[in-house]
Amino acid sequence: MAKRVELDSLSCFYGKFRAVDDVSMTIEPKSVTAFIGPSGCGKSTVLRSLNRMHEVTPGARVEGRVLLDEEDIYAPDVDAVNVRRTIGMVFQRPNPFPTMSIFDNVASGLRLNGVRNKAVLEESVERSLRGANLWEEVKDRLKKPGAGLSGGQQQRLCIARAIAVQPAVLLMDEPCSALDPISTLAIEDLINELKDEFTIIIVTHNMQQATRVSDVTAFFTIAGTGQPGKLIEMDTTSKIFSNPGEKRTEDYVTGRFG
Numbered sequence: 001m002a003k004r005v006e007l008d009s010l011s012c013f014y015g016k017f018r019a020v021d022d023v024s025m026t027i028e029p030k031s032v033t034a035f036i037g038p039s040g041c042g043k044s045t046v047l048r049s050l051n052r053m054h055e056v057t058p059g060a061r062v063e064g065r066v067l068l069d070e071e072d073i074y075a076p077d078v079d080a081v082n083v084r085r086t087i088g089m090v091f092q093r094p095n096p097f098p099t100m101s102i103f104d105n106v107a108s109g110l111r112l113n114g115v116r117n118k119a120v121l122e123e124s125v126e127r128s129l130r131g132a133n134l135w136e137e138v139k140d141r142l143k144k145p146g147a148g149l150s151g152g153q154q155q156r157l158c159i160a161r162a163i164a165v166q167p168a169v170l171l172m173d174e175p176c177s178a179l180d181p182i183s184t185l186a187i188e189d190l191i192n193e194l195k196d197e198f199t200i201i202i203v204t205h206n207m208q209q210a211t212r213v214s215d216v217t218a219f220f221t222i223a224g225t226g227q228p229g230k231l232i233e234m235d236t237t238s239k240i241f242s243n244p245g246e247k248r249t250e251d252y253v254t255g256r257f258g
């Protein structure tokens, strides 16, 4: 079930370096939020902090809180591995398990969660592949390796893998940047469909993509090298792109900066 995500004064560090400073925002369930801003402003860092992938980097840590339907994912009794399992992530480059079959790629998370029943697995794999708009293209070759698919198909396979475990939130870091325009539109259509079920946060450098897929846009920026990234403003996507509150946002979305 889609959940609400709240960032409460979140700062992210790599060792002593404060990469992101004091971000607070609320992301409503069943919405698509786009993170935009110049390279190095901390979009990926914030995204990875939302499922505790950030701290996998040695020396990396956060201050502040991230709440998932009121529950602090950084609370001492919370298991980071569990958090990563319930908050799905799709990366810039499609990363299916290459030698694993298409079926097993999608089933992998379910098996990790202890699902053994063959009928249950088959049903979940089909539902996830249908959800990712990939079923028709792969239903006759489920036993073939994931690496045999095109880039766009591999990315949809990764989305199927992520949604198979029915995560509360789906994080996507530039999911279309390695894809051709047709595959990109297929993923964008898919995001529009998936938002009925998930809370989606997508990082994108493509302003058209942000306007096409997101309900809300958060603009981050950075004052200069060595400075922390900051959230400048967050509003409905139509407002950010037509009448933003800050000149810095306007300069960025109109292409005068970054």
Ligand SMILES: Nc1ncnc2c1ncn2[C@@H]1O[C@H](COP(=O)(O)OP(=O)(O)OP(=O)(O)O)[C@@H](O)[C@H]1O
Residues within 6 Å of the ligand: 014, 019, 037, 038, 039, 040, 041, 042, 043, 044, 045, 046, 057, 226, 229
């Ligand atoms: N593993 C790391 N170790 C140290 N510093 C890092 C690491 N990853 C990122 N940083 C630094 O943190 C800051 C934010 O990086 P991040 O990758 O989050 O930016 P971004 O907005 O996603 O950029 P891009 O648009 O280029 O992907 C940058 O100054 C970057 O150099």
Ligand SMILES: [Mg+2]
Residues within 6 Å of the ligand: 043, 044, 045, 203
């Ligand atoms: Mg990034």
